[in-house]
Amino acid sequence: MINPRSLKSRLSALxxxxxxxxxxxxxxxxxxxxxxxxxxxxxxxxxxxxxxxVSDRFEVVGRLDGENLRLWVxxxxxNAPIEGPSVNLTIGPRKALAKADVDGTYVLxxxxxxxxxxxxxxxxxxxxxxxxxxxxxxxxxxSAGHAHAEEGLPLGLMFGGAALLLxxxxxxxxxxxxxxxxxxxVAFGLLAGSWTLVTGTPSEVVAGPGHGDEGHTDVAxxxxxxxxxxxxxxDIVAPKPMQRLIGLRTILAGNSAEGSALxxxxxxxxxxxxxxxxxxxxxxxxxxxxxxxGQRVVKGQVLALVSPALDADVSLITARGAAExxxxxxxxxxxxxxxxxxxxxxxxxxxxxxxxxxxxxxxxNREIAEARTAVDAAAARLNLAKAQAAAxxxxxxxxxxxxxxxxxxxxxxxxPVSGVISAVSVAQGxxxxxxxTVFTITNPDQLLVEARAPSGKSIxxxxxxxxxxxxxxxxxxxxxxxxxxxxxxxxxxRFRIDGPSNLRVGEPVMVFIAGxxxxxxVALPRDAVVKGTNGQTMVFLKQAAEQFQPTPVTVTxxxxxxxxxxxxxxxxxxxxxxxAPLLEQVR
Numbered sequence: 001m002i003n004p005r006s007l008k009s010r011l012s013a014l015x016x017x018x019x020x021x022x023x024x025x026x027x028x029x030x031x032x033x034x035x036x037x038x039x040x041x042x043x044x045x046x047x048x049x050x051x052x053x054v055s056d057r058f059e060v061v062g063r064l065d066g067e068n069l070r071l072w073v074x075x076x077x078x079n080a081p082i083e084g085p086s087v088n089l090t091i092g093p094r095k096a097l098a099k100a101d102v103d104g105t106y107v108l109x110x111x112x113x114x115x116x117x118x119x120x121x122x123x124x125x126x127x128x129x130x131x132x133x134x135x136x137x138x139x140x141x142x143s144a145g146h147a148h149a150e151e152g153l154p155l156g157l158m159f160g161g162a163a164l165l166l167x168x169x170x171x172x173x174x175x176x177x178x179x180x181x182x183x184x185x186v187a188f189g190l191l192a193g194s195w196t197l198v199t200g201t202p203s204e205v206v207a208g209p210g211h212g213d214e215g216h217t218d219v220a221x222x223x224x225x226x227x228x229x230x231x232x233x234x235d236i237v238a239p240k241p242m243q244r245l246i247g248l249r250t251i252l253a254g255n256s257a258e259g260s261a262l263x264x265x266x267x268x269x270x271x272x273x274x275x276x277x278x279x280x281x282x283x284x285x286x287x288x289x290x291x292x293x294g295q296r297v298v299k300g301q302v303l304a305l306v307s308p309a310l311d312a313d314v315s316l317i318t319a320r321g322a323a324e325x326x327x328x329x330x331x332x333x334x335x336x337x338x339x340x341x342x343x344x345x346x347x348x349x350x351x352x353x354x355x356x357x358x359x360x361x362x363x364x365n366r367e368i369a370e371a372r373t374a375v376d377a378a379a380a381r382l383n384l385a386k387a388q389a390a391a392x393x394x395x396x397x398x399x400x401x402x403x404x405x406x407x408x409x410x411x412x413x414x415x416p417v418s419g420v421i422s423a424v425s426v427a428q429g430x431x432x433x434x435x436x437t438v439f440t441i442t443n444p445d446q447l448l449v450e451a452r453a454p455s456g457k458s459i460x461x462x463x464x465x466x467x468x469x470x471x472x473x474x475x476x477x478x479x480x481x482x483x484x485x486x487x488x489x490x491x492x493x494r495f496r497i498d499g500p501s502n503l504r505v506g507e508p509v510m511v512f513i514a515g516x517x518x519x520x521x522v523a524l525p526r527d528a529v530v531k532g533t534n535g536q537t538m539v540f541l542k543q544a545a546e547q548f549q550p551t552p553v554t555v556t557x558x559x560x561x562x563x564x565x566x567x568x569x570x571x572x573x574x575x576x577x578x579x580a581p582l583l584e585q586v587r
Contacts, residue, residue, distance in 0.1 A: 049141075052545045053123055053134035058082065060123055060134055061240050061545045069110040069138075071098055072240040073125065077574065079243065079250040079542070085128040091121050091138075104244065116142040228586045236540065236548045236586050243546075248579035250542050255571045256523035256564050261512040261557045262460055264493070266451035266467060268507045271496070274446025276416035278439040280306045284411060286426045291439065293424050297415045303439055306411040306432065327396035330389065339385035346378035419443035422505060442505055447497050449477055451511040452490035460515040465495055466560035467509040468526075474560040475501055477511065512559045519556050521564040528577040529555055529563060530584045539565070540583050542574035548583055 050063040059076045062069055069089075073082045087098040087106045098106035112119065123134040226241040238248065284306035291303055336343070353371040356363055423440035426432060449467055453459050465477040477495035485492075495511070497503070528539050537555060540548040553568030569575065576583060 049138055051121060051136040051138045053121070053136035054545070055132050055134055057129065058125055058132055058134060059545050060125075060136075062121065062136070062138065063240075064110065064113055064138075064140070065107070067109060067111070067113050068107050069098075069113075070101075071106040071123075072104075072244070073106060074240075074545075077250065077252045079248055079574075079576075081244065082125075082128050086124075086126040088124040088126075089121060090124075091119055112140070114140075116140050228583070230586050234550055235543065236550070236583050237546060238548060238583060238586070239546055243579070246579040246582045248583075249577050250574045251525065251528070251577055253522045253524060253565075253569060253571055253573050253575050255520070256558070257518050257520045258523070258558055258564065259460075259515045259517055260519040260564070261514050261559055262453075263557050264451040264453055264511045264513070266449045266495075266509045266511040268497075268501075268503045268505055268509060269448050269450050269494075270422075270442045270505050271446040271448050274417065274443035275419065275422075276441045277437050278303055278413050278416065278441070279435055279437050280411060280413065280432050282306065282308070282411060282434055284308050284432065286428060286430045286432060286438070287410065290424065290426070290428065291421045293421055295421045296419070297421060297441060298418045299415055301415045302412055303415055304413045304426070306413060308410070323396065323400040327393075327400045330393040330396040339382060339389065342378070342382040342385045346375070346382050349375040349378040413438060415439075415441055417441055417443060444502075445500065447501060447503060447505070448480065449475070449495045449497060449509055449511060451493045451495070452487065453493060455486065455489050455491070459491065459493070460513045462514045465511060465513045467495075467497075467511050468560040469503070469507065469509050472527075475503075475509070510560070512557055514559065519558075519564050519566065521556070521566040522569055522571055523558065523562055523564050524555070524575060525577045526561055526563055528575050528580050529553070530581050532584065538584075539569065540576040540580050541569065542576060548576055550584075 048064045050061060053060040053062075054076055057076055059074045059079070061072045061074075064070075071087060071089075073085060073087060074080060075082060081104050083104075084100075089096050089098060089108060091110075091112075096108045098108040101107050117140055119138040119140070121136050121138055123136070125132045125134070226239055228236060228238045228242050230236055242248075285308075286304055287307055288302070288305040291297060297303065349371070353368070353375050356368045356371050360368060419441045420443070421439055422442040423437075425436075425440075426438050432438065459482070463479050465479065467475040467477055469475070476498040478498050480494040480496050482494075483492040493511075503509075524539065529537055530539070532538050532550065532552075536552050538550050538552045541551050543549050551568055553565040555563040555565050558564050
């Protein structure tokens with residue numbers, strides 16, 4: 001039998017050994033800072049080692065990609081990829097030709113990818129204008145990533161382990177009291193295992209608040225090679241793969257001294273000479289093969305038939321009677337009795353002229369001349385009466401003939417102009433009234449833009465202008481005219497769209513008319529100007545191959561495609577254009 005005192009001493013020794021050997025996590029206290037200079041400086045650089053080489057025409061970025069060196073060759077001013085150059089590299093004593101990849105980059109093996117050091121690189125570009133020679137250095141360091149977080153267990157498992165720990169400890173104490181040494185030793189073994197489960201194995205030293213990695217530059221490992229990011233100072237880091245993906249382009253800004261533009265709201269309307277409406281001339285029911293909305297038609301094409309409706313019989317009979325009466329009256333007036341008064345007047349004038357002519361030399365010549373004038377006037381009145389009677393007769397015959405056939409023949413509706421059916425206002429079997437619009441036809445190649453200048457606004461006299469649609473397209477406008485009558489307190493201006501536009505009638509546009517007042521500044525494409533999150537107007541200046549600086553600017557309109565920056569930038573800087581709005585989305 002085991003002595004209780006001996007048992008207690010053994011258990012105490014076992015507990016002490018367990019406490020010593022158990023893993024315990026450690027945390028560094030606040031205030032233990034290893035410095036942040038190296039980490040902060042490395043944030044702007046993506047993970048993989050890379051270099052940048054530039055000249056007055058080319059911009060080359062090289063980056064380690066696994067065991068290869070990948071290069072992006074772009075135009076320095078526009079950021080557009082250079083197509084088809086021969087790219088030869090000299091890396092130390094070794095020379096190699098980079099091969100074009102399917103994504104537009106150039107790749108060559110780099111056996112030293114895992115060997116730290118500084119590698120001078122010379123790049124020879126041929127086949128893209130004048131040959132160019134660029135130089136750079138590729139630095140590969142031996143820094144590696146460091147863990148900064150404890151590999152802990154799930155919270156549920158830790159609570160379960162704690163419960164098991166308490167249960168085993170209670171059981172061990174119970175066995176000690178009952179003087180069962182063997183089982184107590186087993187219980188203490190389970191206690192040690194439970195403690196290990198709760199605290200985690202193996203344990204690590206975990207940095208607490210304010211605790212950094214002095215001298216390490218692996219902070220850049222948090223910045224993926226192909227993802228853009230915004231730095232603390234607001235600059236945007238845009239890796240070359242991302243620039244290629246969004247088609248990012250730049251321009252070299254230059255000075256400008258052009259007339260600022262007057263900006264007006266406008267709307268697309270149909271040209272009266274290139275559009276038409278189809279209307280019925282009598283009451284009837286629509287039938288025939290109706291054209292579809294958007295269908296192209298040619299002038300004279302049959303669009304629909306209007307058959308007389310049953311409820312139009314009474315009015316049709318009345319109209320027929322009136323037409324027959326008008327025809328009879330016209331025939332009567334066209335006969336000799338219709339202009340008997342004019343004929344009698346002419347006969348009387350001729351008789352007087354004959355009498356005076358026989359008395360020539362006796363009567364004054366003035367009376368003979370007046371008689372001749374009277375004959376000519378009477379003859380003219382007679383001819384006019386005959387012409388008017390003939391015209392009334394033709395009209396009466398035409399109307400009577402139409403009404404005679406109206407009871408049995410349908411009215412044919414034809415296209416008055418060539419164009420596209422822009423509105424269909426009827427359906428099969430619908431009864432329509434005279435003058436009701438059935439179809440509207442618009443020629444999409446003959447559209448106008450109407451803008452309205454507010455009262456008191458000085459309107460430039462430029463013969464041309466430009467317009468910008470809601471989706472960013474620009475149009476060339478040719479001034480057609482200006483209305484003298486004010487409409488809702490504004491003067492209407494009309495412009496003809498030069499060339500195809502693919503617009504719709506009623507679509508809103510913004511009209512720009514160049515003025516004579518010169519505005520000095522830097523001319524920029526409108527796409528280069530973006531709105532920041534605070535509503536401020538800004539552009540992105542290219543500081544390096546993969547870094548862009550947001551810069552506030554003040555701009556004035558030049559035309560639909562351009563603005564002039566009067567402050568914020570100067571000539572000679574590279575400004576992001578296409579893709580600039582996507583840079584603003586980077587966070």
